[in-house]
Amino acid sequence: MKKGNLFVISGPSGAGKSTVCKLVRKILRINVAVSATTRALRKGEVEGNEYHFLTKDDFENKIAKDEFLEYAKVHENYYGTLKSEVENKLANGENVILEIDVQGGIQIREIYPNAKLIFFKSPSLEDLEKRLRFRGTESEETVQLRLKNAKEELEIGKGYDETVINCRIEQACTDIVNLIEKYTREN
Numbered sequence: 001m002k003k004g005n006l007f008v009i010s011g012p013s014g015a016g017k018s019t020v021c022k023l024v025r026k027i028l029r030i031n032v033a034v035s036a037t038t039r040a041l042r043k044g045e046v047e048g049n050e051y052h053f054l055t056k057d058d059f060e061n062k063i064a065k066d067e068f069l070e071y072a073k074v075h076e077n078y079y080g081t082l083k084s085e086v087e088n089k090l091a092n093g094e095n096v097i098l099e100i101d102v103q104g105g106i107q108i109r110e111i112y113p114n115a116k117l118i119f120f121k122s123p124s125l126e127d128l129e130k131r132l133r134f135r136g137t138e139s140e141e142t143v144q145l146r147l148k149n150a151k152e153e154l155e156i157g158k159g160y161d162e163t164v165i166n167c168r169i170e171q172a173c174t175d176i177v178n179l180i181e182k183y184t185r186e187n
């Protein structure tokens with residue numbers, strides 16, 4: 001049986017990745033893997049929906065049991081992709097999107113050299129700062145930390161296969177859908 005394709009979408013926090021992934025999922029009915037994290041739930045988030053929210057001990061237990069395809073510390077919390085969210089789906093011929101940071105993206109490329117890495121960013125750092133503040137979910141300290149990390153992510157993102165800029169969310173969504181459809185046709 002033909003295996004599914006794996007897509008990684010990374011980009012600075014606040015660029016609109018989650019929003020665009022939700023839209024893409026609706027249009028393509030594609031799997032978006034639910035990651036595990038040790039960060040606290042934000043208002044409106046539900047366990048198992050945005051993330052599997054784990055304690056640090058539980059997360060480290062899963063690391064020891066080799067349950068992660070990749071994991072990384074991002075903004076001082078653990079985030080990781082569970083093998084159970086990905087491997088069977090790919091084996092069954094289904095496509096899967098991972099919405100993960102650039103450290104995770106680089107690890108995935110090592111494991112799945114055919115994975116398509118898409119870097120999703122806002123038009124400028126000023127624009128990103130506006131979006132992070134507008135979201136209103138982060139303290140000033142966290143906003144500053146995320147902006148600092150964004151600069152490093154932008155550098156690593158230069159090594160990704162594709163870049164999509166979020167000028168308008170609908171257009172950005174169409175761009176990603178087109179990339180996924182094109183890649184799926186070719187493979």
Ligand code: 5GP
Nearest residue numbers: 013035071072074079080081099100101104
């Ligand atoms: P947030 O806390 O804003 O939901 O996510 C923070 C960052 O962690 C984002 O860049 C997000 O893409 C990344 N992230 C989410 N899940 C994973 C994961 O499973 N692995 C890695 N490496 N990064 C992740």
